[in-house]
Amino acid sequence: MDKKEFFKELDEFIDGLRDKKDDVKILNFVVEKLDSIPKDVQKHIADKTGLMEISIENTINFYPKFRTKVSDIKEVAVCTGMNCGPAGGQDIYNALVEILEVDKNGLSKDGKIILNKKRCFGRCPKGPNVSIYGEIYSFMTLQDVKRRLGLK
Ligand code: FES
Incomplete structure (x- = not known):
């Protein structure tokens, strides 16, 4: 425009x-x-x-x-809701907190990723669901998330 x-x-x-x-x-x-x-x-x-x-x-x-719209910071949001949380979402979130070394606001140590929790994406049967840079992915594992983020 x-x-x-x-x-x-x-x-x-x-x-x-x-x-x-x-x-x-x-x-x-x-x-x-x-x-x-x-x-x-x-x-x-x-x-x-x-x-x-x-x-x-x-x-x-x-x-x-x-915040994610003013810079290069990209959002990763992990569903830790009723279905996704126990199905692995909570573990994925906890692991990402460690791996990305996020601060109390969810900002990664390198300042490139903001990590958030979501309660539900409305795709419960397909959990764990994780939104990466605005795209929601289903049946995710920590390995899948790491691969998509280019992490080892
Ligand atoms: S609980 Fe995760 S999509 Fe509903």
Whole structure:
């Protein structure tokens, strides 16, 4: 989409909001349209809404769904729900915490992967389910996940 056209649509979207400073709604709109949150768009939102850029950044950093859209950080989400958890999902998650050496926010030591838990992907009979970079894979083992992530 043409950037100028996008900014026009973004302004219209913000104008139509009851709370014009609802940055979560605004960022959702941006991700839906661009699948990323470029720096100039963050600045535009700040100018348009009067929100401070740092407060927009804080919101982005708070939500993995936004955080993964501003950089090269990719999300791996392991279902540890009622079916997947006991079927191996919990073990996969625990192993990845160790292997990737994630911090308390789930960010891997190399800063490239954000590891999350999911309660259910709605594919319970096919568990363990793991989402890797936005794609959900079923019947996963730790070996499968490691292979897809290029880990030994
Ligand atoms: S419990 Fe994992 S997909 Fe439902």
